[in-house]
Amino acid sequence: MELTLPYDQYLALHRYKYLALYHALRAAILEGTLPGGTRLPSTRRLAELYNLSRGSASQVYEMLLADGYVQGETGRGTFVSEDIFAATHQETHEQPLSPFITNEGGASEAAEYGEPAHLPLSAWGKRLAVASAPARIYEDFGGEVIDFSSKGMQMVHFPYSEWKSALAYAGGKGGTLLESAGPPQGDEGLRRAIAAHLRITRGIRAEAGQIVLFSGSMQGIVLLTQLLLDPGAPAVAEDPGFHGIRRAVEVTGGVLIPGTVDESGLVPEDWNARLLFVTPSRQFPTGAVLPLERRRALLDWAQRHHAVILEDDYDSEFRWTGRPIEPLKALDRGDRVIYIGSFSNTMFAGLRLGYAVLPQPLAGPAVAAKALYEPLAAGLLEQRALARFMNTGGYRRHLRRMTRIYGERGRAFRALLASQLGGLFEPLPGDAGLHVYARWLGRAEAFEAFRAAALRRGAGFRDAGLYRVAPGAPAACFYFSHLDLPSIKEGMRRLKQAWDDVQNAT
Template identity: 35%
Template sequence: MDLFYTLDLNNKNYSYKYQAIYQFLKEIILEGRVEVGTRLPSSREMAAKYGVNRNTIKQVYEMLYADGYVSTLEGSGTFVAYSPQKLRLMERSNKSIQLSDWAMRIPTKEQSKTQKGKINFNGAGFAPNLRHFPIDDWKKTLYQATRELNFLADVDDYDLQGLIPLREAIAAFLHRTRGMNVNPQNIVIINGVMQGIGILSHLLINKGDQVVVEEPSFQSIQANFTTAGATLIHAPVEPNGFEVSNWDSRLIYVTPSHQFPTGRVMRLEERLKLLQWAKEHNAIIIEDDYDSEFQRKGRPIEPLKVLDFEDRVVYLGTFAKNILPALRIGYAILPQDLIPTFLKARNLYGEYTTSIIEQMAAAIFIKTGKLEQHLRRMKRNYSQKYQVFQDSLSQYNLDTFEWVDTNAGLHLFGSWKYSKEEYLLFEQACAKNGVSWQSSDYYFTNPPLKPTVIFGFSHLSEEDIQFGIKTMSEVFKNLNIGKN
């Protein structure tokens, strides 16, 4: 019996004494330190020993009984009912979990980690600079949203396509800023673009189907398609444009307004050819418009969806870059015939999407003009940083990469001008001097002979951009690249 009284109640691991006593008794039973059938001290004895209320011990015994560690016999007491032998029968075997064919198709390609320097042109380079986000305005919007959700108590059902005020706000926003005429009934709110891609992969791909993707492009998108059983056709984004071929496919994924990662813009004639191909092959085009709101010059380019008179384009958009990444609100503009099946598939994983309060807040943020006001500020901010980047290249005569000229986005894509061996020397030397960036080889299936890179600038100060380019220029000169 002395074993039951060896607990030190001064142990600070538990907030309440009943928790400490329960865990102590459970452990000695699980460890086999008491045999099945052993009678526990009466609640009166235990309470006296530990200086606690008798009801506390009764509560502990009731918890042990509920969990199956003890049994009770009226008039006789409480007895140990659990043997560690039962636990040994459940010991883990060496057999691995049998995974599905779908799980085995998940690609394992991982992005190589780059050495981070003091001036890191990779960093959060493809994400917005949150230091400039009007967080006070957003908090006020959230407070207003909570006041405007009283209607939920008066309706029987929540619209599974998403909050109608948000869908109406998105339709109006896209009309003002992108020239799109969108019916709110064709918009479905999703938890970001990747959820939309995942659902579409299951709906539109059978094992062995061919799916066309840009080369280079997002590896995570490609992984969704191949995991669904697709064979990928890589359509190169050539220096002279995107060439539409007679692909044997019913699905293509493109980023026409600002191709990732090259930054190229699909020309009108290319868009028309792509739409004609989709018509002839009864195919669906997934258009990912991931960051083209950040146009440095003029109005954002009209999406491919504007030309979609056949209703063959699925347009995916997100607020991850223009409001908050953690908000996880995206939207899909779907062909009418696809909406019911899309919702059924989405609902297999849960009928509800992003928090209703956050959806309402996003609707208010858009309707009151706060979003467009924020975008105007950020366009000026990013344009200034882009210009500092370009001016620094000229000022310090850094002629290392052939840059793709683009008017949108938060990064620049460049091709190295010299040998691969010289590039590796340059990259390593720059890293030692505190400047790093990201290789874009990860986004290629067959990387080009000349290394290509992505330089993000949105997260850096103008001074850091200038200092980074200056450092790179000094390193380049010291290595005497291209002079041998």
Template identity: 35%
Template sequence: MSRRSRGALLPPVPASQPRRADVYLALRNAMLQGLLAPGERMPSSRKAAADYGVSRGLLEEVYSQLVEEGLLERILGRGTFIAGQVAGPTSTARVGKAPYPELSASTRGIKLAGNLACRVAQEFKPFNAGVADTAEFPWPIWQRIQTRAARDLKRADMNFTDPRGLPALRSSLAHHLAQLRGVRCTAEQVIIFNSIQQAMYLLALLLTNPGDATWMEDPAYPGARAALELAGSAIVPIPVDREGLQVEVGLQRAPNARLAYVTPSHQFPTGVALSMERRIALLDWAKKHDAWVLEDDYDGEFGYVGQPVTPLHSLDQHARVLYLGTLSKSMFVSLRLAFAVVPEAMVEQLANIRTQLDAFSAPLIQLAMSRFMDEGHFSTHVRRMRGVYAEKCAFLAEGLAPLANCGWTWEVNTVGVQLMLRHPDALEVQRTVKASGLALHSLNSYRHTPADDDGLLLRFGGLSIPAIRSGVERLVSAARASHR
């Protein structure tokens, strides 16, 4: 059994002037309940006596009794340890306590807890890996930069930091957005978040009252729907076709909506781009109705052919578009950095609201990310990953070719890390999913109202070529077997 050199924290004794029996029972129960784990080193009798406010002789008697009972072991020259054979309940046990009352959650709580749409699998396999390919990430460079950032952090950075984000990262992002996405903004318009969902939640809290209508693409990203519903928005589903969000339907259903959520450069999950005609119509609606457009540019950097689609924000002449992006898609999921570009006055308001929630993002990771950008590593990485994802997408599309004979259709993406398969028969899609045994998500699972046609979203970003090959072979076999 390994010995832990760190000293254990002693359990409290329920007495202002503890007696020998009080100390003995407190230690014994903590060992049997697993609060003091086998192998942990106990404080010396002198330190323990000082902690409990008793004599050292009393503690020596307690330690000796626990040694005799086999709960403690004393090793000459090393100290006193919890014995390895102590095997009590886990640390969550409530020995001697009444059982917990039955959980009586609220109606809202039960509904929220039952929504599993945003749960992500811990293991990536075909085809649930719409994440960055970490096998291609320049880890040595990132580790060196992070080490330097940790060395350069000031003592003040160990306390509460700016809820708007570190000035260095805000400046780096403004420069990056102008270069790679054509988004013109100042550092003062950028605010840092942990995720796009957090940004949308805070924006909805700031800009809407509970029950205000919000246009939502249908189908749509479940995380966006969840964030806006948590903020109290009344979701109005607006269908998406080959030209993106059908603005005319939004004008019919809720012309006075306060927000519209869109993914115009690469609609999630269908992959279509919002047409220029509808972009102009959407901006015109926002201006006339004093509404706001939330533009989620979740993977707009990863265009395979030519330049990525220009963000809606670049066409906005009246500051109605709030631009949202994430660095976790470009870097790695656990980075937990996202951002919004908004009017400068709104930055201060969002920061004030954020201080009522989680206050700020970790300064170390922000400083490292800023330097990764400023030193040119980020743009180099993005350009490299464009080629990597293009190769994977082409390989996937080539493997899907036999499905054309089974009624399946698809378009090879020019951007992003997922590909949408479509089929006119939703029942056949369900049979294919069941027969394949793969981690597949249907198009209908992203829709507000399921339709007769359906599809499969194949998310391949985090998969290797061999994994894609294996997944495609199983998918084609299952689709052929399900075709009637």
């Protein structure tokens, strides 16, 4: 085993080599560089690494053993103590120790090297630090809680054998294609497959050259925002809306203009801006479908203001009733709409693969921007596998199967919400997607009390206030795609019990 320790730094402070090595090992253990349970080199190897006698190396281990930092196991070797690591890790994680603990006289040695340097961030870095997403957006309620927050799909329904076959095909015979690289815009075969899929399912006429692949749709949103928005320039985003869009605008240095959302989605206005983010097929988070007249109004606005519309179509693939209205991109005659899609919801969350269908004038700049971050395509094996999966009909069959399953779960959840908590929530209508948005009909204080009581009963859901810019009435997002019908029923039973607890406490 090779060890990298600040040995030379300690050697400048201590007279003897064995003391320098002792302090270097001790600091590495206390700071967590050598976690509990780490096997250390043999005394023979330690002596070779640091040009000591074997006796001196043994003395170092004996000192660490006497102080409780290591423990020896006969026939196995010397290991960092689990107990000392557990006792010190929290403190050292919050405030890392200086590598220079004390010298033989006990005086602090950190002063000889000065305080840690101040490392200034750029204006972009400072905006990024300020706009960091609140951790509670990604809250994890624990394994015992039936969680109506977003958790992806149940992999038991995923056609793994077909996907495994597609991966093998993508690697080439004998793995001959594993070493090959692809352009920054992504595998051409997948871009062709996406273009063909969108022509049939969404009515979007696009060529492979207009499509750029990203490591998830969020990467595409951020990169395109940087490409289109100057610092200080205004951009319109829905309120409530996807928090990732809000962060992209803030970090880029743009000025966010909250767009009003009602029961029909974004309300068109004559905004003084040249960039608009919108989710017309299924407004996030409310699920409202933007009427055709509003879609045309947005396109007229973009034409008048020479603006660009970024259309995020995040989960409209799963529609179990009715006929979808054409996306903005299909109605766009002025070439002003960017269409963003993702496979993370339709396939599985671990497949971080999104794409953008770009106006012709933006295709070149977008590829150049992507090449700056990723000169070669990332995840090329998965891209080729997905192209194979789509071209052989596996993706289409998978969507049909999951649409049926999600439709059953969505209808069951809505029925249970009405029967169990009908006086508490008013769900917005919806016939697609993976979650239900519901307005709270009571007081704000009662909403917070209900959320806390629900967790005590073992049920969690997402506070939709996380997606608002301006304060508003309480609402909840209930995700159901990852829960089977028995879990949905049990979760609703727990929520009903939680409300009974709130009422009994008042």
